[in-house]
Amino acid sequence: AQSVTQLGSHVSVSEGALVLLRCNYSSSVPPYLFWYVQYPNQGLQLLLKYTSAATLVKGINGFEAEFKKSETSFHLTKPSAHMSDAAEYFCAVRPPNFGNEKLTFGTGTRLTIIP
C-alpha cells in the first residue's frame, strides 16, 4: 500500500519569501509523485510530477520539487511567494505500472501569503 504524509496543514509565508511545503511518501516500489494545487471552489491543477527521470522537477508558476529516495521525500518549493500562490496544495503518489493509476493523496497544506 502507498501513503503520503504532508507535514503542516497550514503554512503562512510573507510575500517574496521562500515557500516550502513538505511531503513524505511510503511505497514498496519506486513511485510516481505529483503535486496538485486547488484554488477555492475549483478542481485540482497539476503543478509538477516525478516519474523516475530527473530527480529535480520544475513545474508551473515557478514551483519545483526534488525527489529524495533516501529520505522518501518530495518537498515542494518556490523561491519567492506571490499573493496568487495562496491555495491548497496536495501531494499524491501512485504506482508506476500501467493499468493502476489510483492516486493516493495527502491531507493537503493550505498556503497563506502575508502581504
Added chain:
Amino acid sequence: DAGVTQSPTHLIKTRGQQVTLRCSPISGHKSVSWYQQVLGQGPQFIFQYYEKEERGRGNFPDRFSARQFPNYSSELNVNALLLGDSALYLCATQGGLTETQYFGPGTRLLVL
C-alpha cells in the same frame, strides 16, 4: 481542446435519495477515475474505468457504482444517500502513455 467537464456543478439531495454525476473526458482519454473530497481532506479514490471496464475500486460501500460509455464518458451513481456523502466529487481522466490525471472542476453534493 476542452478540459474535463462535469455536471451538474452543484446538487442538493435529501437522505435516502439517489444521485447521478456525469463526467466527459478530454478528447482521446480512455481512462476515467472518480474521487471523493470531503471538506478539509484530500481526495479519496472511488473508481477507475478504462475502456468501459472497472480497473480499480476504492474502499467505498456498494451504494457507490459507476460505468463508462463507448464515448468514454462516465457516470457515478450513489444510492441511499447519507449525510456523510456530502462532498466534492472529482472526475479525472488520463490518456495514452501520459502518467498524468487531469481533473474536472467537480460536482459539489450536499445531502440534507
